[in-house]
Amino acid sequence: MKFSKVINFYLLILLACCLMLFSGIAYATKAYAVERITVFYEHNDRISRKDFTVAIRQIENRMPIQVKVRVLNAPKNNCVRINSASSESRWKQVSCYHRLRIKLGINGYAIFATPPLEEDGQKYWGGVASGIGVHNGTATINISSNFVSIITVARHELGHLLGAMHDWASRIDSIMHPDVLQFASLDLKFSRWSIKEIWDFVY
Numbered sequence: 001m002k003f004s005k006v007i008n009f010y011l012l013i014l015l016a017c018c019l020m021l022f023s024g025i026a027y028a029t030k031a032y033a034v035e036r037i038t039v040f041y042e043h044n045d046r047i048s049r050k051d052f053t054v055a056i057r058q059i060e061n062r063m064p065i066q067v068k069v070r071v072l073n074a075p076k077n078n079c080v081r082i083n084s085a086s087s088e089s090r091w092k093q094v095s096c097y098h099r100l101r102i103k104l105g106i107n108g109y110a111i112f113a114t115p116p117l118e119e120d121g122q123k124y125w126g127g128v129a130s131g132i133g134v135h136n137g138t139a140t141i142n143i144s145s146n147f148v149s150i151i152t153v154a155r156h157e158l159g160h161l162l163g164a165m166h167d168w169a170s171r172i173d174s175i176m177h178p179d180v181l182q183f184a185s186l187d188l189k190f191s192r193w194s195i196k197e198i199w200d201f202v203y
Helices: 002-031 049-061 087-104 147-161 192-202
Strands: 034-041 066-073 109-114 117-119 122-124 126-129 138-142
Touching: 034 049, 049 066, 049 109, 049 147, 087 109, 087 126, 087 138, 109 147, 126 147, 138 147
Parallel strands: 034 066, 034 109, 109 138
Antiparallel strands: 117 122, 126 138
């Protein structure tokens, strides 16, 4: 009887160890899952595709999860003609590009990089995401030649697609701050709250 109890005790320990090992493997698999980002470059007199590619690839090492970026030339389309900086036009543009990426059969996340928008003679740099936490979501980034601004706005909009909301509570060193372009920097980070939002959505 005692021998049977000892056997059962060690079997329980063995089972617990196996469960812990399985959980560890599952966690590691999640942690190293790679999200694929397709970035479409619209012709831009302010920055060449070569220089843009150098800039945009830097987001691969500046996200709280692993992402892999590929850069393609944007196909001929009418979306780029929507170039007003009004809120209504910006939403029309990202909706237009989202329909385009569906037509192209692009899986994963898509970012369309366009020249700056205009309103009342002023140039506008920024971006719009098709939603917060959107699988196969689309974002637009309206860019100039400034590498730091490109990286900043791309990380911010991709953060939205991956589940992060605007981070009003954190200091201005948060990449998800709503006014992030006013203090664009390569030192900006995802706050712990934003990282949790992204991990909860992705994993």
